[in-house]
Amino acid sequence: MKLRVVKKHNAAKGCFVCGVNNASGLHTEFYELEDGTMAALVTVQSHHQSYPGRVHGGVCSALLDETIGRALNVTEPDAWAVTVELSVRFKKPVPYDVPLVVVGRALTNNRRLFTGEGTILLPNCEEAATATGKYMKQKLSDIADFESSGESWEVYPDDSDPDCFDLPDTWAVRE
Numbered sequence: 001m002k003l004r005v006v007k008k009h010n011a012a013k014g015c016f017v018c019g020v021n022n023a024s025g026l027h028t029e030f031y032e033l034e035d036g037t038m039a040a041l042v043t044v045q046s047h048h049q050s051y052p053g054r055v056h057g058g059v060c061s062a063l064l065d066e067t068i069g070r071a072l073n074v075t076e077p078d079a080w081a082v083t084v085e086l087s088v089r090f091k092k093p094v095p096y097d098v099p100l101v102v103v104g105r106a107l108t109n110n111r112r113l114f115t116g117e118g119t120i121l122l123p124n125c126e127e128a129a130t131a132t133g134k135y136m137k138q139k140l141s142d143i144a145d146f147e148s149s150g151e152s153w154e155v156y157p158d159d160s161d162p163d164c165f166d167l168p169d170t171w172a173v174r175e
Helices: 057-075
Strands: 002-008 029-033 038-043 080-090 099-109 113-121 127-138 164-166
Antiparallel strands (some): 002 029, 002 164, 029 038, 080 127, 099 113
16 A cells, blocks of 8 residues: 655654664654654664674664654654553564665554554565554653754755655554
């Protein structure tokens, strides 16, 4: 199923997952899709390996956590998600040096908490890892001070930003 990109999401300079200036980071780019899904593009490098040829499970968990947490921003752009609980299931080895898609969405949402789910998709659209998580909503001022740290939070456009994502039908919104 092809889903159109609605907008690209912000990135920071130093974040491990999205940081554009973090030499050890993943440099993940996030996109909001027309069905409310948060999608991420990432090519994990060999220095993030566990066993040779495989991405470390902690790195996979971080990608899932960030993508699910950002799904809150689709409906609440000013809310920030702080992880309360994350459960990850590893299904297939995740290779490095290949483009991966990570998708996430909110499942439940109330005044203080939301839950979500996500998956890492291999280039052939097979699920490599899935996760569910619970997140507390926070104001940015309660968890970070970007300005005093010299950090940024902005969109970094790229000529290679996609117009759409081709996701497996299993990702379709459940009724």
